[in-house]
Amino acid sequence: MKQIEGGVCAAAGFTAAGVYCGIRKNKTKKDLALIVSEKRAACACVYTQNLVKGAPIAVTKRNVADGYASAIICNSGNANTCNANGVEIAETMCDLLGKALGIPAFDVVVASTGVIGKPLSIEPIAGGIPSLIESLGDDSDGAARAIMTTDVKKKEIAVEFSVGGTTCKIGGIAKGSGMIQPNMATMLGFITTDAAINPAMLQKALSSDVPESFNMVSIDGDTSTNDMVTILANGMAGNEEIAEAGADFDSFCAALGMVTQYLSRAIAGDGEGASKLLICAVSGAAGKGDAKKLAKSVINSPLVKCAMFGADANWGRVLCALGYAGVAVDVSKVGVRFSSAAGEIEVCKNGMGVDFSEELAKAVLSESEITIAVTLGDGDASATAFGCDLTYDYVKINGDYRT
Numbered sequence: 001m002k003q004i005e006g007g008v009c010a011a012a013g014f015t016a017a018g019v020y021c022g023i024r025k026n027k028t029k030k031d032l033a034l035i036v037s038e039k040r041a042a043c044a045c046v047y048t049q050n051l052v053k054g055a056p057i058a059v060t061k062r063n064v065a066d067g068y069a070s071a072i073i074c075n076s077g078n079a080n081t082c083n084a085n086g087v088e089i090a091e092t093m094c095d096l097l098g099k100a101l102g103i104p105a106f107d108v109v110v111a112s113t114g115v116i117g118k119p120l121s122i123e124p125i126a127g128g129i130p131s132l133i134e135s136l137g138d139d140s141d142g143a144a145r146a147i148m149t150t151d152v153k154k155k156e157i158a159v160e161f162s163v164g165g166t167t168c169k170i171g172g173i174a175k176g177s178g179m180i181q182p183n184m185a186t187m188l189g190f191i192t193t194d195a196a197i198n199p200a201m202l203q204k205a206l207s208s209d210v211p212e213s214f215n216m217v218s219i220d221g222d223t224s225t226n227d228m229v230t231i232l233a234n235g236m237a238g239n240e241e242i243a244e245a246g247a248d249f250d251s252f253c254a255a256l257g258m259v260t261q262y263l264s265r266a267i268a269g270d271g272e273g274a275s276k277l278l279i280c281a282v283s284g285a286a287g288k289g290d291a292k293k294l295a296k297s298v299i300n301s302p303l304v305k306c307a308m309f310g311a312d313a314n315w316g317r318v319l320c321a322l323g324y325a326g327v328a329v330d331v332s333k334v335g336v337r338f339s340s341a342a343g344e345i346e347v348c349k350n351g352m353g354v355d356f357s358e359e360l361a362k363a364v365l366s367e368s369e370i371t372i373a374v375t376l377g378d379g380d381a382s383a384t385a386f387g388c389d390l391t392y393d394y395v396k397i398n399g400d401y402r403t
Contacts, residue, residue, distance in 0.1 A: 001159060001160065001161040001162075001251075001254065001255055001258060002159065002160050003157065003158070003159055003160075003258070003262075004158045004159065004160045004169065005158060006138070006140060006158040006169070006171055007140025007141065007143075007144060007156040007157065007158050007171045007172070007173055008035050008140045008143060008144075008156075008158075008171045008172060008173050008190060008191070008192045009137075009138045009139065009140040009171070009192075010140075010158035010160075010169045010170075010171040010192075011158075011168075011169040011170060011171055011192045011193050011194035011195075011234070011236070011237075012038075012169070012194040012234075012236040012237060013037055013038035013039055013194060013234045013236040014035065014036070014037055014038070014171075014192045014194075014232075014234070015035075015036050015038075015136040015137055015138065015139075016033070016034060016035045016036070016136070016137075016138075016139050016140050016142065016143040017033070017034050017132050017133075017135035017136045017137065017139045017142050017143060018030040018032065018033045018034075018132075018135075018139065018141075018142030018143045018144070018145055018146030018147075019031075019032050019128055019131050019132050019135055019142070019146065020032070020128075021075075021124045021125060021127060021128025021131075021132070022123075022124035022127065022128065023075055023076070023077040023078055023114075023120070023124050023125070024076065024077035029076075029145075029148070030076075030142060030145050030146035031075055031076045031077045031146060032073070032074075032075050032076075032125060032128045032129075032132055032146055033072075033073070033074045033075075033076075033132075033142070033143040033144075033146035033147050034071065034072070034073050034074075034097070034132045034133070034136065034143065035071065035072040035143055035190055035192065035232070036070065036071045036072075036101065036136060037069075037070050037071065037192070037232050037234045038234065038236070039070075039234045039235065039236060040068050040069075040070050040103075040107065040234075041068065041069060041070065041192075041232040041233055041234040041235070042067060042068060042197060042198060042199040042202045042232070042233040042234075042235070043064045043067060043068055043069035043109065043199065043202070043230065043231070043232055043233075044067075044199065044202040044203035044205070044206045044207075044230070044231050045060065045061070045064055045109070045206075045228060045229065045230045045231075046206055046207060046210050046228070046229050047061070047227065047228050048182070048223060048224060048225060048226065048227035048228065049223065050223045050224065050225050050227070052081065052082065052225045053081070053225055053226075054079050054080055054081040054086070054112055054225050054226035055080050055081065055083065055086030055087045055089065055090045055112075056080055056086075056090045056093075056110045056111050056112045056226070056228075057226065057228060058087060058090075059087060059090040059091055059094065059110055060090075060109050060110055060111065060228070060230075062106070063094065063105075063106045063107070063108060063109065063110075064109060064230075066106075066199075067198075067199025067200070067202075067203070068107065068199065069107050069108065069109050069230075069232060070101070070103045070107040070108070071097060071101060071103065071107065071108050071109070072108070072109040072110075072111065072190050072230060072232070073093055073094075073097050073108060073109070073110055073111070073132075074110070074111040074112065074113070074146070074147050074188065074190070075093075075111075075112050075113075075114075075120075075125060076112075076113050076114050076146060076147050076148060076149050076175070077114040077115070077149070078112060078114040078115055078118055078120045079112050079113055079114045079115060079116045079117075079118075079225060079226050080112040080120045081112075081116045081117065081225045081226060082116055082117040082225075083117070083118075083119055083120060085119075086120070089120050089122055090110050090112070091105070092122050092126075093108075093110050093122070093125055094106070094108040094110050096122075096125070096126055096129050097129055100129050100130065100133050101133065109230050109232075111147075111188055111190075111226070111228055111230075112226060113147060113149055113175060113187060113188055113226055114149055115401070115402050116225060118402075140156055140158075140171065140173060141154065141156070143173060143190075144156045144173040144175075147173065147175040147188055147190075148175050148177075149175065149177065150177040150178055150272050150397055150401070151175050151176070151177045151270055152177070152270055153266070153269075153270045154173070155173060155174040155175065155176075155263050155266040155267060155270070156171075156172070156173045157171060157172055157258075157259055157262045157263060157266075158170065158171030158172075158259075159171070159255050159258050159259055161251060161252075161254070161255035162251060163195055163237070163239040163242065163248045163251050163252060164239050164240055164247075164248050166237055166238055166239035166240075167237065168193065168194055168195040168237040168239060168252075168255070169193065169194055169237070170191065170192070170193035170194075170195065170255050170256060170259055171191070171192055171193075171259065172189060172190060172191035172192070172259045172260070172263055173189070173190050173263075174187070174188060174189040174190070174229075174263040174266065174267060175187055175188045176188065176189075176217075176219075176267040176270075177219070177267070177270055177271060177272045178219055178220060178222075178271065178272035178394075178397065178398060178401075181217075181218040181219070181220070181221045181222055181223050181296075181300070182214050182215055182217060182223060182224070182227050187224055187226065187227055187267070188226070188227070188228055188229070189214065189228070189229035189230070189260075189263060190229075190230055190231075191229070191230065191231040191232070191256070191259060191260075192231070192232050192233075192234075193231065193232070193233045193234075193237075193252075193255075193256075194233075194234055194235065194236040194237040195233055195235070195237050195239060195242070195252055196233070196235030196237065196238070196239050196240065196241040196242065197233050197235075197241060197242040197243075197249075197252060198241055198242065198243050201242050201243060201244070201245075201249060202231060202233050205249070205252060205253050205256055206229065206231055206256070208253065209253065209256050209257055209260050210229065210260070211292075212257070213257065213260035213261050213263075213264045214229060214260060214263075214264055214267075216264065216292065216295070216296065216383070216384060216385045216386055217264045217267050217268050217385070217386045217387070218268075218296055218299050218300050218385065218386075218387050219267075219268065219271035219272065219274075219387065219388060220271070220272070220394070221300050229260075231256075264386050265277065265279075265386055267386075268386035268387050268388055269368075269369070269386075269388060270388075271387070271388035271394075272393070272394050272397045272398065273390075273391040273392070273393030273394035273395075273396065273397055274388035274389055274391065274394075275309065275368070275388075275389055275391055276308055276309070276367070276368055276369065276370055276388060276389040277368065277369045277370070277386070277387075277388060278299060278304075278305070278308055278370055278372065278386070278387045278388055278389060279369070279370070279371045279372065279384060279385070279386055280295045280296075280298040280299050280371075280372045280374065280384065280385045280387070281295070281371055281372070281373050281374070281382070281383075281384045282294045282295040282298075282374045282376065282382060282383050282384070282385075283373075283374070283375055283376065283381075283382040284333075284375050284376035284377055284378060284379060284380065284381075284382070285327075285376050285378055285379055285381040285382065285383070286327075286328070286376075286378040286379040286381065287379065287381050288381045288382075288383060290327045290328075290329075290378075290379075290381065291381045291382050291383035292383040292385070293325045293326060293327050294322055294325050294327055294329070294374065294376075294383075295374075295383045295384060295385035296325075296385045297321045297322060297324065297325035298318055298321045298322065298372060298374065298385070299385040299386065299387035300321070300387070301317060301318075301320070301321040302390055303317040303320070303321075304317045304318055304321055304372075305387070305388070305389050305390035306389070306390050308365060308370060308389040309389035309390055309391050311361075311362050311365035311366045312365070313338060313345070313347050313356070313358070313361035313362075313364075313365060315336045315338075315347040315348045315353065316353075318336050318348075318372060318374065319331070319334060319336070319348065319351070322334065322374065328378075329376060329378060330376070330377055330378055331351040332350055332351045333350060333351065333376060333377030333378070334348065334350070334351045334374065334375070334376060334377075335348055335349050335350070335374070335375040336348035336372065336373070336374055336375075337372075337373040337375075338361065338364050338365060338370060338371070338372060338373075339364065339370070339371045339373065340364045340365070340367035340369060340370045340371065341367050341369070342360075342363040342364045342366065342367050343360060343363065343364050344364065345357070345360050345361050345364050347361070
């Protein structure tokens, strides 16, 4: 298994494009993305757990109920959420694209991201679909940029792997920068593969992966209304279809995990206003669920995030976050270490502070990627969560996000 170029176009039979159609005020930013499979593909999705859901989610759920899809269309700049005609708009997007591509409207996955509660007109989308289709090609980059909102960096990866001796490819793009504590998936993630796998096993793979990848990301503790991750598998690699658990399914899941872990880290590192990627690695917990709660509690702590922004080794804030996580922890056995490219430093042992160099701590915490390692004495379970620091720019970005 190795990382390769190509994103969502790396796998055989997939093309993509991104264009500006007029939804966003900034004409330099693309706002309409398309991914198309040459062959009808097995499809699996996971959606937001927020009770307030974007209209595209309702339409996509219905469209992919049979486990198949051929295309994904997504606009940015408007979430199409809490709009009286939201479902109509989403359905029309599917209808227009289906007619233009010569596929059934129910074979289209539709997604939107952006401002909530803002009316969305179908006109710019209808006008942009012809140029979007005309632009189809090896343009994963364009699609990745077209789904961005406050993202600063595009998020894209592809991986080559083997299934039963057959070389397969899997790639993905994602967007997400704020309003992220998914509890299902990321803000939006689109994954493509040419591996042959039936819809049931594809859904099993995705549903099993999400709790260990996208569900372990948190930027600000908010769960979006439009979170969705979708994977299309068109089988064009030619491997024997994966229809049950076994070595081939394990190989597929490993490749999927490589893609989702990369995208999860990229989302966390590109949090709104973020200057640092934070990784909290918890070990020695009594159970997996406990380890996850503890890791996310640390990542979610505003005070921990602020301390990391200021390169302040305030380890007491880490213990505080562990203490209110709702998990029984023997505090007298807790240890905390900070590490980065600049080195590693122990700051807490057996629940108490230890002497350490403030100068080294400052250097360690001044790097762009920091690991907060928490060791417990309660068991052998572990978990890793991804987040970012809390900077002045987060407030600036969200203070006038709508206007």
